[in-house]
Amino acid sequence: MPTYEFRCSSCGPFDAVFSMRDVPEATPCRCGSPARRGITAPRLGxxxxxxxxxxxxxxxxxEKPAVVSAPTGRTRGGGGGAPSNPRHAGLPRP
Ligand SMILES: [Zn+2]
Known part of the structure; x- marks a missing residue:
């Protein structure tokens, strides 16, 4: 169930768990005074x-992208860049 933030005038904010259908606008604080529900998004999970x-x-x-120090895994083509066909060795070089 989602967690909602309530704010007591004397104790400050506290969290309470209600179902989305049953969440009240105010709930009694542990000190006894009513605490109003804050305007926050329900925290799910x-x-x-x-x-x-x-x-x-x-x-x-x-905010802080993960940076890798070296490429991971295989490269595209899987041949490491150089052609592996032995007949390519007979082609003229520039
Ligand atoms: Zn209180």
């Missing part, structure tokens, strides 16, 4: 799911 990991990774690379 806890960061453990694959979707949240992907969102976190996307957010991280937006």
């Amino acid at each position: 806890s960061g453990a799911s694959g979707a949240m990991k992907l969102l976190d990774a996307t957010k991280a690379t937006a």
Whole structure:
């Protein structure tokens, strides 16, 4: 279920979990006074799911791109650039 932020006038903000259908505009704080719901997007998931990991990774690379020090994997064509056909050796060189 999503987590919503509520703000108590004396204790400050705190989080509470409600279903999207049942989230109230205000909920009682642990001190007893009513706390109004803040205007925030509901936080879905806890960061453990694959979707949240992907969102976190996307957010991280937006500010600090991952830089590789060397090319990884095979190159296109798989031959390493030079032709491997032995008949090419007989072709005239420039
Ligand atoms: Zn309070």
